[in-house]
Amino acid sequence: MACEVWTDWRALPAGARGGTVALGNLDGVHRGHRAVLAAAHAARPDLPLQAMTLEPHPREYFRPQDPPFRLTLLPAKAAALAEAGCTGLHAIPFDATLAAMEAEAFCETILAEALGARHLACGADFAFGHRRGGDVTFLARWAERRGIGLSIVPPVSDAAGPISSTRIRRALQDGYPERAAALLGRDWEVRGVVFHGDRLGRELGWPTANIWMGRHLEPARGVYAVRAALPDGTLVPGVANIGRRPTLGGDPETRLETHLFDWSGDLYDREIGIRLVRFLREDMTFTGLDELKAAIAADAAGARAVLGIG
Numbered sequence: 001m002a003c004e005v006w007t008d009w010r011a012l013p014a015g016a017r018g019g020t021v022a023l024g025n026l027d028g029v030h031r032g033h034r035a036v037l038a039a040a041h042a043a044r045p046d047l048p049l050q051a052m053t054l055e056p057h058p059r060e061y062f063r064p065q066d067p068p069f070r071l072t073l074l075p076a077k078a079a080a081l082a083e084a085g086c087t088g089l090h091a092i093p094f095d096a097t098l099a100a101m102e103a104e105a106f107c108e109t110i111l112a113e114a115l116g117a118r119h120l121a122c123g124a125d126f127a128f129g130h131r132r133g134g135d136v137t138f139l140a141r142w143a144e145r146r147g148i149g150l151s152i153v154p155p156v157s158d159a160a161g162p163i164s165s166t167r168i169r170r171a172l173q174d175g176y177p178e179r180a181a182a183l184l185g186r187d188w189e190v191r192g193v194v195f196h197g198d199r200l201g202r203e204l205g206w207p208t209a210n211i212w213m214g215r216h217l218e219p220a221r222g223v224y225a226v227r228a229a230l231p232d233g234t235l236v237p238g239v240a241n242i243g244r245r246p247t248l249g250g251d252p253e254t255r256l257e258t259h260l261f262d263w264s265g266d267l268y269d270r271e272i273g274i275r276l277v278r279f280l281r282e283d284m285t286f287t288g289l290d291e292l293k294a295a296i297a298a299d300a301a302g303a304r305a306v307l308g309i310g
């Protein structure tokens, strides 16, 4: 079932109110986040399962110049939440009003009055309100007073410690998408609309569908074995480069270029999702196009081997 997204908490339709609500930024919707969703559902299986996040992420609001760090943008987050059984997402616009709202006002105005939440669930380190002034102790007291249920969920851990969005980001920046996938419970995917490049790929014999990284976290620059989720729902193996094409003089923004194996067609202006499977090598500056072509051929062979296709 799909997860509906509500962005105007001042004008929610009646059907959007009264859920059991998982709280948090939920960036990535990783295994820890899904435990919070499971707790929200387990406590009140009679109520619609919902989530509440802030959009943009407060860090994007306060520090717009910082490098992008998102694991999931809003549509991907809603899709991952739907997979976890969530039927609605309250994406509260994080603006000056929200930034100034004290914890108590946030609970009253947003959680109680606007969302009409009947039960809440969050991780033990959840903090909210102006300067993160509200913590789970505060929330527990408030919820008790208001007769609203609350589940506080201990962190889900593996051998290296608690699973967190920060750990997943670090794994991707270090070139370990398979570790990120283990923490996420699925491959990390970057979604974007295919733009027109300068058509050199076709000339080289390696056409690539290009998307911008945009507000996504930039993982290690270089070459990856990938699977591409196409608009028709198929998953096509390929080889991709994330970088700024230093050989061609360098670009101001990072692009993700994917060659799909044994595939031909037109993807321009269509949205695709590229799932990183394995990091193969770092981005390099070649002395000429022949060298670049040879490197891409070797990359393609390497990616085929990793993906198990001859």
Ligand SMILES: Cc1cc2nc3c(=O)[nH]c(=O)nc-3n(C[C@H](O)[C@H](O)[C@H](O)COP(=O)(O)O)c2cc1C
Pocket (backbone or CB within 6 Å): 197, 198, 199, 200, 201, 202, 206, 207, 208, 209, 210, 223, 239, 240, 241, 244, 245, 246, 247, 248, 257, 258, 259, 282, 283, 284, 285, 286, 292, 295, 296, 299, 300
């Ligand atoms: C598997 C693969 C690896 C690549 N590796 C590099 C690289 O190491 N350095 C570089 O400058 N460009 C690299 N490129 C990028 C090419 O420069 C780029 O695909 C080519 O310019 C085509 O651009 P277009 O899609 O805009 O036509 C790579 C491309 C692919 C598909």
Ligand SMILES: Nc1ncnc2c1ncn2[C@@H]1O[C@H](COP(=O)(O)OP(=O)(O)O)[C@@H](O)[C@H]1O
Pocket (backbone or CB within 6 Å): 194, 195, 196, 197, 198, 199, 200, 201, 202, 203, 206, 207, 208, 209, 210, 258, 259, 260, 261, 262, 263, 264, 265, 266, 267, 268
């Ligand atoms: N096997 C393929 N892998 C990736 N894109 C392909 C493939 N076959 C055809 N295409 C199409 O060709 C385009 C890429 O061609 P390319 O010469 O690299 O041009 P551009 O520089 O505009 O990206 C893609 O956007 C897609 O529409």
